[in-house]
Amino acid sequence: MPAPEHDSDVLIVGSGASGAAAAWSLSRRGLRVTCLEQGRWVDQSEYAHSRPDYELARQTSFAKDPNVRGWAEDYPINNSGTPIHPLMVNAVGGSTVHWSGHFPRMRPSDFRVKTLDGVADDWPFTYWDLEPFYDLNDSMVGVSGLAGDPGNPPRSPRQTPPLAFDAGCEAYLRGLEKLGWHWWPCDNALISEPFGENRSPCNCCGPCDIGCPIGAMSSAHVTYWPKALAQGVQLITHARVEQITVDRAGRATGALYYDEQGVRQSHSAGVVVMAANGVGTPRLLLNSTSAIFPSGLANNSGIVGAYLMFHPVALVSGVFEEVVNGQRGPIGGLMNCQEFYETDLSRGYVRGFELQLSRNVGPLSVANGGILGHPVPWGSGHHEALRSRYAHTMTTSVMLEDLPERENRVTLDSELTDAHGIPAPRVEYRLGENTQRMLEFGIARARDLFEAAEAVEILVDPLVRESGWHLMGTCRMGDDPESSVINGWGQAHECPNLFVIDGSTFTTSAAVNPTSTIQAIALRCADWLGRNYQEVAA
C-alpha cells in the first residue's frame, strides 16, 4: 500500500465550536483529520467555582479579554482602534469553554437581508438549507429550551426542558405582561436534565461565564471532542500556527506551526479548514503571503479581514425592592424578548435587536460594577448601596444586528507580535449610524421594560466595551468573488482546497448569539467537503 501523499487528509486550524464539529463530521467519513490548537485542555482544577474568591477569576485567569487574561497560549490584540474589545478563549473548545451558552437560531429573514430590507447582502443559502444542520447540532450538543416560539419557525423538540424560572423571571414577566411584548425561554447550550456522557445537569450555580466545572454547559470540549477523538482525530495542542502554506499553483498544502517546545513544524494535508474565529482566521490568512497571494492567502480580492461585525451590546439593569437573587441560576439562560427583531422603518433604523433577559452576579462583581457598568460608591453609603443592588438586580442585554461595513476590519499590526514573533491582529471598528440609532431605541425599550416591571432604579451601560464575543464577517460567504472570500460551502473562491467554517463566514450578523449558527454552518460545510473530498483534494 503506498504511503499517503499528505500527513492528513484534512487539517483543521482551531478546536473551538466550529473546528470541533467539523472534526467530528469529517472523521465519521473515514477521513484522516488533524486539528492544530494553540491552547490546551483546561483542567478541572482550574475552575474557581468552589472557592470563596471565585469572582476574582473574572478579572484574572478566566477574564474574557485575552489581553487581560494573558495566558501563555493567548495572542495579543491591538484594540486601540475599536470601542468594542474582541473576546475569545484560546483552548480546546475555544470560546465555548466559558460563555453564557445562549443558543438561539437565526431567523429566515436573517439570511435574506438584501432582498427583504435592501441593505447588506443575502447569504448564499437559506434558513431552510441550514435547518437540518441546526437540528443535527442540537442533538449532538444538548440544548435546553422549548419548541413552539411564535417568534421563530417551528423546530424539533429540545433535548432537555427549559431552565429554572425564579423570582427574577417573575419580575421580568411583570413588565412583559403589562407591555404585551413577545418573550420565550431561551434555547441554551446547557442541559437541564441528564444528557450525554460524563456530564451533569445544570445545578444553577450561577457563574457560567467563568466556565462550567460539571459539564452542564454544552461546550465543544465536552460535546464534540470526546466523540471526534474516539473516531481517530489527532488533536495537537500548544500548536501555534504561523501560516498556511501553498504550492506554486496556489493550492493549500498544509501549515507551519510552532509546537509546545517552540520548534517550528510543518504539517501537510489535502485540504485545510480554518476554524480559528473571526479574528484568528483572517490574521493567519493575512500572514500567509506568497508569490501568488502577495496580500495574504485567498485575499487577492482584498476582502479577507474586512466587514468585521460584532454584536454591539448595551446593558440595562433594573434594581428591585424585592429579592430577585439574580446571582443564582445560569447567568444568561432565562428569556429572550424578540418584540423588536424584524425591520420596522418607523423606528428610525433598519433591521432589529433582541432583549436578552438575563440574571446577575455575586457581591464582588456587583461592587466593582461588573455586569452593571456602575461600581458601588465607596465611603459612608457603601454598604447600603451594595445591599440595595446585590440580590436585587436583573440585567438585560440589548443585542443589535450589526450591518457589514468594509472599513471595519482585522489587519496585521506592524509592531505587535505574539510570543513566537507572529504579527498580532489589529482591529479597527466603529459603530455605524444605523447601529447607533438602533442602540438608542433599544436602550429606551429596555428602560420601558424595567419601569413596567416596577424597578426602583435603572442603570445603563450604553455600549459595553468587553462585549466582543461574537466575531463575524471577516471571510464572508457569497457567490461573488469580488465581494466575498468563500462560497456557500465554505470553500475559498481563490483557493479551492481551503475552507473557512467559523464566525468569519457570516454574510450578515443577525441579532442573536452566533454559536448555534456557526456550528450548523460548520456541519453543513464539513458534510459537503466529506462528500466531495476526492474532487476537492485532487
Added chain:
Amino acid sequence: MTPRFLTPKELALLSLVQNELVPSYGDLPPAGTLGAALTVDAYLAEQPRLRRPVLTTLRAIEVRSGKTPFAELDAGRRVEVLRKVEDSDPESFSELVKQTYNAYYTRPDIQASLGIDGPPQPLGFELPAFDESRLSRVRAMGKLWRDD
C-alpha cells in the same frame, strides 16, 4: 504578617485608606481593620500591572494630606483628601478601590453577612421548574417571523 510588596509604611497607609473606602457596618469591622491591605499586598506581589495605580494613589494621598499625616487627620478631612485624589486621577484611584473590594468581598465572613453560605459549587441552588402555562398569552400572538 510581613508584606510581600509594600513597605510597612505603605501597608499602614493603605489600611487606613481602606477603612474609609469600606467603613464598618453593624458588627462588621472596616476593610482595613479586617486585613484587606495584606490581601491587596499579595495581589500586588503577584500582578505587577496593579502596582503603578495603587502606588501612585498612595503617594498622592500622602501629598494631599499636607503637613499632617493622613493617619492624624480626622475622618471628615480624610474623606476630603480621598475625594481630591480621586478627582485628580480617577483611573488609578478606582484600581485601588477595586482591589480593596476584591479583598473584602472574597472573605467568607463578609459573604456570610450577605446571606451567602458558601461558594457556588458543589451545591449550586435549587430553583423552581419552568411553568409552560405562563406562555399562554405569547402563544396566542401567532407567527411573528418573516418568510424569506
